[in-house]
Amino acid sequence: MSNTADKTAVLPFAASCSGAVAVARPLPAEIVRWMSETVCPRPEGEARGAHGALFWTSCEGARIGLFRPADPALARGAGRAGFLAVARDRSAMIDRRLGAAGGRRMTAAFAARLAALGAAADDGMFLVPVLGDADAALARIRLLACAEPARTEFGPMTLTLSAAYADAEDAPLPALAAALPEALARALASGPERLLRADPRPSLASEALAALDEGRISLAYQPVVRTDMPLFPAFHETLIRVSHPGGAPIPAGRFMPEIEALGLSRLFDRRVLALALEKLRAMPTLRLSVNVAPGTLADPAWIETLEAEAALRPDVTRRLIVELTERGAGLRADLTLPFVRRARKTGCAIAIDDFGAGCTALSQLVELRPDILKLDGSLVRGMAEDPARRPLVEAVLRAARALDIMTVAEFVETPEDAAALTEMGVDALQGHLTGRPAAAPATLAPKGRRLPA
Structure with a gap:
């Protein structure tokens, strides 16, 4: 390979980047080889990049230009070496507006501008080698690639881009090849015009996706106990459990926000549904609830799995509760x-989870008519000690009773709160007081956790 422009010309560039998920995958082997040839392993005592054969984007104060790092002294003076991964912001929206042909023309214009910077292209993103400060390099790239609007049949359209940066000395190339696309996906999801630093260490999201691929996903079951039948759980909420290869748990609360930002929560929701249906088939008297992330509402595979189960085993889906978060x-x-x-x-019940944590109006209950309303812990926690909470909770309970909706108070941890909520007319309680999540569903309320009469 003699120069970067030649390399760029032979690499594919997608006609449309549909969003963050499109680039959230490890870079292919040919790109990793290009990265290896761009930043050569340095001999002891010499600057990385001193023997590189390709162009670099150099940042030295206000001057940013292109050079071949043939002179070791020049390379040493340029600073640390790394890679910027860049992609167009709002690609899907722009391409929908312009149509397929217009989107391809916009992509071609963007690609041509970045090719001049020594970029390698990979299906919706560009990699640009950088010596020196990443922010200064990105500013120069934006100036060269985005300053002039692209001409379209709809008139001039301004291009913007987001980027991720990885220091070439932070980790081996395979780790960078996985970290850069993931960081770029997060930048695109939170953009426009964002720059994120890639962390070459395996992220919790990456480990969770690996666990999903390798079958290291299981369920825990937390009982929901009726206040008028405190010995017998009304149903159990299923909670996802993800583990490292050695068996140690990966906390869902730490990786799920990143999974949702990448648009991948539906993959975990599908697995939870499959495991819940399997458990319901095995235990004919059991009732379970499963949580559905916002992205799953548009996932045909999830709802089609539920419909297929209902067609074969309607008794199973009649014992399933689908929980939608208020948010x-x-x-x-x-x-x-x-x-x-x-x-x-399909016969399943519908629950609204975390009610009171957001700003959903009571009028939405009339439209959705859920079977169950779960009051968020922020609304009911400390009820016994804070009488000011009572009017709001009582208003919600009155509306629920008028609409024949079962109410569940979440995060109940003290007998005092349980007594206050029971006296107010809450139908069921969930929390550490009535039962912690366990590896198997409970048939009776935990010993010593009986609710107030």
């Missing part, structure tokens, strides 16, 4: 009602 139902209001209608046809 998710509000964010995807256009998808929530069609999803609820399809799910209800």
Whole structure:
């Protein structure tokens, strides 16, 4: 390979980058080889890049230009070596507006501008080798690639880009090849015009996806106990458990936000549904609830799995409860009602989770008519010691009773709170007081955890 422009010309570039997920995968072997040839392993005592054969984007104060690092002294003076991965912001929206042909022209214009910077292309992203400060290099790239609007049949359209940066000395190339696309996906999801530093250490999201691929996913079961039948759980909420290869757990609360940002939560929701249906088949008297992330509302595979189960075993889906978060139902209001209608046809019940944590109006309960309303812990925790909470909770309970909706108070941890909520008329309680998550569903309430009469 004689120069970067030649390399760029033979690499594929996608006509449309559909969003963050499109680039959230490890770089292919040919790109890793290009990275290896761009940043050569340095002999002891010499600067990395001193023997590189390809162009670099050099940042020296206000001057940013292109050079071949043939002179070791020049390479040493340029600073640390690394890679910027860049991609167009709002690609899917722009391509929908312009149509397929217009999107391809926009992509071609973007590609041509970045090719001049010594970039390698990989299906929606560009990699640019950098010597020196990454922020200064990105500013120069934006100036060269985005300053002039692209001409389209709809008139001039301004290009913007987001980027991720990895220091070439932080980790081996395979680790960088996995970290850069993931960081770029997060930048695109939180953009426009963002720059994130890639962490070459395996992220919790990467480890969780590996666990999903390798079958290291299981369920825990937390009982929900009726206040009028405190010995027998009304149902159990399923909670996902992900483990390292050695068996140590990976806390879901730490990796799920990143999984959701990457648009991958539906993959975990599918697995949880499959495991829950399997458990319901094995235990004919059991009732379970499963949580559905906002992105799953638009996932045909999830709802089709539920419908297929209902066609074969309607007794199973009649014992399933689908929990939608209040936040998710509000964010995807256009998808929530069609999803609820399809799910209800399978015989399952619908619950609204975390009610009171967001800003959902009580009027939404009239439209969705959930079977169960779960009051968020922030609304009910400390009820016994804070009488100011009572009017709001009582208003919610009155509306639920009028609509024949079962109410569950979440995160109940003290007998005093349990007594106050029972006296107010909450139908069921969930929390450490009534039972912690366990590897198997409980048939009776935990010993010593009996609720107030």
